Amino acid sequence: MTDFPHIQQKRWPSWVRPRLAFHGAPVGILMLDRMPGPGLRPYIPGDTGNATTWSVPVRYKTVPELNNTCIFGAAGEEKTSAVVAAAKELVREGARVITAGCGYFIRYQEAVRAAVDVPVFLSSLVLTPFLEQVLPQGKALGVVVASKAVLSQDMLKAAGVRPDMSDRVVVFGLDDAPVFAGFFLEPYGDLDVDAVQADVVKAILTLQKDRPDLGMILLECGGLPPYAAAIQEATDLPVFDYTSMVEFFVDGLTRKPFKGLL
Structure with missing residues (x-):
């Protein structure tokens, strides 16, 4: 028997909108x-x-x-x-x-x-307070953003990032990662997936070298999740991103x- 859990209810759930063009995409x-x-x-x-x-x-x-x-x-x-x-x-x-x-x-x-x-x-920046809260003592969260230059304090505040987190939240921008910046910040040319992955991994390994206390990585950019597995393999750290949140x-x-x- 087909099992649609809400259909047998006497009233439809409140989230079912009338006369939609389609259903099932939440x-x-x-x-x-x-x-x-x-x-x-x-x-x-x-x-x-x-x-x-x-x-x-x-x-x-x-x-x-x-x-x-x-x-x-x-x-x-x-x-x-x-x-x-x-x-x-x-x-x-x-x-x-x-x-x-x-x-x-x-x-x-x-x-x-x-x-x-x-x-x-x-x-995905809204994950920052949660991840900072669960980090082990003495560890830091690396927040990798497309451009640190344009990430304002107001944006961090909107994400729930407090000033007292500064010792444990390290914001790292990919502004100077030439391949990533070329495709994502000032788009030109055909996307080279392998080149972007190598560029991003190299940049994050530099961050890890500078901050050996990193315990987790959070990726801000919506274009970075395809490279999360490679980042994790290279750093041996938990990696979170938009997909983790959604x-x-x-x-x-x-x-x-x-x-x-x-």
Whole structure:
């Protein structure tokens, strides 16, 4: 017999919206507008922008004219209303959680959270306080971001990162990783996955050499999860990213009865 756990209930759950175009895609993802320019730069498996990254169907919404240059600069503040509108639209379409494809969406975390009635976690940076809390004494968390130069204190505050965490939270930017920066910060040319992976791993090994007290690594950029396994193999450290955060919430939405032996 087909088992749809909610269908036999007398009333539909509150999260079932009327007359939706489709159902069954609970994760809403806000995306940057793609930067113009030559080159083929697809969202590869593991990237937040690749739907096969996720264990459940997701729905995407691009924020018009909010690209890398805009979100990194002062003009990004002008896009707050557009980000909020896109998040509201995702909720109207049936999204039960709202996340984003780029960690710098953290600048809109509070505005979106105030505007919708579903959980909002726009950046993997929100994992920072939790990971810092569970670190062993004497260990530090390495937070690897696309660009440290544009990561403001306000963004860290929005993620729940307090000033008293500074000794145990090490923010490391990939601004000077030439291959990564070329493809992700100032996009040009065709994406070379192997070259990006080697570049990112090399940069993080430099961080680990400078900070031998690292106990965990958190990746901010939505384009970094494809390289998480290689980073872990090279550093022998736990590595967390967007997928860690989103799948944690997905598990909370899709709980199944435990089956086993007594």
